[in-house]
Amino acid sequence: MVEQCKTGNASSQYELYGLYVDAMFNVGLRFLGNKEDAEDIVQDSFVDAFKKLNSFKYESSFGAWLKRIVINKSINHLKAKRIPVVPIEPHEFHLADETTVEGEMVDIKKVQLGIAQLPDGYKQIINLYLIEGYDHVEIGEILDISTSTSKSQYHRAKKKLLEIISEL
Incomplete structure (x- = not known):
């Protein structure tokens, strides 16, 4: 076709x-x-x-x-529209402090609502990584950021998303 x-x-x-x-x-x-x-x-x-x-x-x-x-x-x-990617601070590279929800099933509606409440920069990273399936190298190329910034922002976005979901 x-x-x-x-x-x-x-x-x-x-x-x-x-x-x-x-x-x-x-x-x-x-x-x-x-x-x-x-x-x-x-x-x-x-x-x-x-x-x-x-x-x-x-x-x-x-x-x-x-x-x-x-x-x-x-x-x-x-x-x-000048909606920036969330700026990265040097002290926020602590990826090991990641919050996880073990053994708990997360309702897809809560995830969707949570993603909608994220700041735009976080939302972009979450959408590209979790929803669209791009890796951090590809995300870096798409957003014109470094791979490490992509990884860091993803972990921060995931942590924020888990916080939002726990409040819903």
């Missing part, structure tokens, strides 16, 4: 759009927290993807390639 889209076949493009639009909207919504912004980002992402389809090299699935476009556009949108 991607090959047909590369030739400009509109029905194939519409079919490909239909296969991925809901999933990409959910990705955009997790990052942006705003339905209208997510819709705009997804539409822009599909336009860009179809324009740049000849650069798609089948090194990953089309969905993974498109998701990366949506995530990058979402992050750029947040940067344009």
Whole structure:
């Protein structure tokens, strides 16, 4: 189907759009927290993807390639709004002090509510690592931060998320 889209076949493009639009909207919504912004980002992402389809090299699935476009556009949108990644303080690298909830099942609704309450920088790290499955090297590249900053922010975000969940 991607090959047909590369030739400009509109029905194939519409079919490909239909296969991925809901999933990409959910990705955009997790990052942006705003339905209208997510819709705009997804539409822009599909336009860009179809324009740049000849650069798609089948090194990953089309969905993974498109998701990366949506995530990058979402992050750029947040940067344009000047929503910074949470700054890192040198004394906050104590990763061994991590709070864990052992043997306790966490309700997915509580996790979703907790993520929604996180500061935007934490929310980005949690979404990229836990939800989207990127590793810290990839997160560093996406957010233009170091791998150690990604790891530290993830641990701080996880700790904050556990605090929020315990209060719900």
